[in-house]
Amino acid sequence: MRKLLVLPWLSLLFVAAAHGSPGAAGNSFDRQHEEPVRRAYIPSDDRVHGELRLLRRGDSWVLQTALWSKRLRRGVQRIDKKERYYWRPENEGYADSERYRQDLARAKQLVVEAFEDGAEENDDPRQQLLIEFVLGPCDGKRCEASYALYAVELEEGDEGWAIQRATPIVERAASSAYVRRAMRIQAEEGFGEVPAEIGGALDVE
C-alpha cells in the first residue's frame, strides 16, 4: 500500500478554520455508511488525474470527484471553464455556480499552498482535492442539496484509491436544481451516461 501524500494537516486545518465553513448542509463526510455504485478514472483510464465515484450515503446520493494531479491548478481551471459553459446568467442555478466557482478557487488555493508549504516532506508531487455533490435525503421530489470541498489524503488499495483522511474546506447548501444538473453533467461526462441506479433522482423538480 502506498501512501500518496502526507499533507501538513495541522496547518491546513488552521487555514480552513480561519476561512470559515459557510452554511453546513448536513453532508459531513461519513464513510461508514457509504455504498459505492459506480467509479471511473478521469479524464481517461490512460491518463489518470482523478476519479469520479457515485455513492449511496444513507438516504443521499453522492457524486465524488477526487483529483490528484501535479497540475491541480490546471484541473481546477478546467472545472471552472465547464461551470461557465454550462451555467449562463439566464440558467437556474447560476448564482450557485458562481459561488461554487469561488469556493473551488479558494479550496484549490488552500490545498496548493499547504502542499507547497510541506513540499520537502511530500514523497509524491501530486496535490489532492475532493469535491462532493450531495442530493438527499428527499421528501418526494423535494431534496436537500449541497456541495463540499475537502483537502484529502488518499491511499492506493485493492479497490482503487481510498480516502484516508479528509478535511472540509467548504460545505455549502445549494439549490437542488443546481446540484441535480451538476451531478447529471458530471455523470454523463465521467461515466458516459447517467447510471440507472440513481434513476429519476436527477430529474428536474
Added chain:
Amino acid sequence: MTLTSVCRRLATLSVSRPRTTVLIGALLALVAVAFAAKGLRLETSNLDLIDGELEPVRAFRDFADEFGTTNLLVVVLEGEDESALATAARRLGPLLRRSPGVRAVLDRLELDAETLDSLGVDEFLMSYDHELFFLFVQPDEPHASLDKLAPFVEGVQATLATADLDSLGVRAGLTGLPQYAVDDRDAVRRDITVLSGLAAFLVATLFVLGFRTAKRPLLALLTLLIATGWTVGVVTLVPGHLTLLSAFFASILFGLGIDFGIHVVARVEELRRDGAATGVTEKEAVVTAVSALAPALTTSAATTAAVFFSMLASGFRGFEELGLIAGAGVLLCLIATIVLLPALLALGSQRGESPTRVSVGARTTPSRSSRLGNVLVRLCRPAVASVIVGLALLGALSEGPGFDSDYLNLQPRDSETVRLERSMVERSDLSPQFAAFVTDDRDEAEELTDRLLDEETVGEVHSIVDLDELVDDDGEPLPVAESYRRSLESAAGRYAVYAYPEGDVWEPTIRDRFLERMQAIDADVTGMPVLGRFMVERTHRALRITAGLGSIVLLLFVFADLRRPALVLLATAPTFLTVGALHGLLRLIGVSWNPIDIMALPIVLGIAVDDGVHLVHRFLEERGDLRRTLAGAGRSVVLTSLTTVAAFGSLALASHRGLRSFAIVTSLGVSTALVLSTLVLPMLLLAYKRLRPAVLDAVPKPEQTVLPRLS
C-alpha cells in the same frame, strides 16, 4: 533698428520686387517638396512615437525579436453551432498560414478526437459558451509598423472573405491592435476626406462673409501653402521623417498659420477702405499693415512656436517631433506673411491705382467693419464680463475632466473590432492583450506558470508547461507546430510565459490592478498592456509639461514684447482664463482629456495668446479707443477664431472618437478664447485706461512719416 522697421523694409522690398519674391518663395517650396519626396520617410509604428532606448520599449522589442511579437490579430468566429464553428476553424487555419505576412497561427491542437478526449483538453480556443472560437494570428513584422501590418491585416481579411464561412452559418471578424491600427487609418482617412470638404466650404464662406471678396484671402492661403512647403523641406532635414503624430503638422499649420494672413488682409482692407478718399494704393496699404502689425504678429507667432517647442521637453518622442516641426512651421508662416504675402497682394492688386500717399496710423473713419466693433462694444458690459470671468474661474477650480486612457474609447462607437474584443473578454478567459514574461530555464517557467494561475487578476496562462500534458500513452511528446513551440521556447533556450488578464484590460482599474500584480511578479514583464500603459503615462506627462512649460515661455515672450507687467497680464488673461474655463467646460459636457487632445493644447494656447496680443497692441495704437480697437483687431480676432473653429470643428462630426474629441477640445478652447478676448478683455482694457491713462498717453504717436510712393 526696430522690429517694425525691419518688417517694413522687408515688406517694402517684397512689394517692390513682387515677381522675384514670389518666384523665389515658390521655387524654394518646390525644391523643398521635391527634396521631401526623395528623402522624407513616414514612420508608421506606434513604437516610433517613443524613445526606443526606454526600458519598456526595449523589453517589448527584445521579446518580439526572440519569441515573435505579442501584437496579435485575433480572428473571432461567431455562431451557435459548435460543430460548424469547429469546421470553420479547421478550414481557416491552413488558409491563414498561407496569408502574406503571417508568422504563425495559434488555432487548434492538431490531435485526433480520441487523444484529445483522453487528454481531457479542448481542441480549440473557445469562449465559455463555445459560441465564439478564436484563432490568434501573429504577424512576421515584429515592430508594429503600420505599413507592414496593413497588408498583413488586409491579407487575413481577404482570406476570411474567400473561406466561404457563411455557408456554415459562421460569422468571422477581426480584433486586436493590428486591426485597430488599420481601423484608425481608415476612419481618419474617411473622416478627413469627407469633413475637409465641409471645413473648406465653411472657411470659404467665412472669408466671403468676412471680407466680401475671395481674392485676398486666397492669396493668404497661397502664402500658407508655400510656407507649408518650406516646412516640409525643414522636416526632411530635421528629423528626416514624419510619424503618426507629426503627420498632423500640416493641419495644425493651416489652423494657426492662416491667422497671420487674415490679420494682414483685414488691416489692408481697412486701410484701403479708410484711405479710399485719399486714394491709397494696395502696395502702400500692405506695407503699412505689415509694419503696424509687426510687433503683434511677431509676438503671437513667437509665443505659439515657443509653446510648440516646449513639447521638446515632454519626454515623448512623437510630441517632441511634432512640437519641433509645428513650431518651426509657425515661424516660417510668419516669415512668409511678412515677406511673401505682400508680394502676392501687390501682384494681385489691380494696375493703375492712384498713387496717393497715406500716413501710417492715420485715424480712419468708422465704416462697414465698425459695425462689428459696435456690436462688440454693445455686448461688452461689466456684468457680462464678471459673469464670464466667474464661470472661467469656477471651471479652473473644478475637479476637471480627468484623463481617459481607454484606447477603445477613441474608436468609432459602432466599431466591430471593439465589439469583438469586448465579447472575447467577457465570454472567455482570453484576450488580445496579455502580459509576457521571459524565464531563463524551464523550472522557472513552471514556477511562474503556477504562480500566475493562482493570481486572481489572471484568467489564463500559456507556457511551455502546456506541452507537458500533450504526451502519448507512453509519455512521449505529441507533435505540435514548430511556430507554436517557438512562441514558448526560443532558439536561445529561454522560455516565454503569457498571462491573460481576467476582465477587460482596457478598463483602467482592471488594467492597473493586473499590471501592478504582473510587475510585482517580474519587473521586466512586457506585452501590449504594459507598453500601452507606459505610452499613456508618457502622453499624460507630456500634457502636463506642455501646459506648464508652455505657459511660462508664453509669459516670457509676451513680457519681452509689452514690457509692462500689467499689459502682459491683460494680453495673457484670455489665455489663462481659457485654460481654466476649458477645464470646467470639458467636465460639464463629459469629455475627458485623451492622448490625442494634447495636440489641441498648443493650438488653443496659440490662438488665445494671438487674440490677446493683437487686441492689446491695437488698443495701445488706438490710444484707448475701444470702438476702433474692436472694429479693427476685433474683426480679425473674430475671423481667425471662426475660421479655426470651422476648420477643426467640422471634425467634431468624425466617426473616430479620438479625432472628434480633438475637434471638440480645439473648437471649445478657441471659442472660449474668442468670448474672453472680445467680451472680457475690452472691459479689462477700459479699466486699465482709467487706472493708467498716462501709459496710453506715453505710447509714441504713430509715425506720421509719409510713405514713399510705391509703384
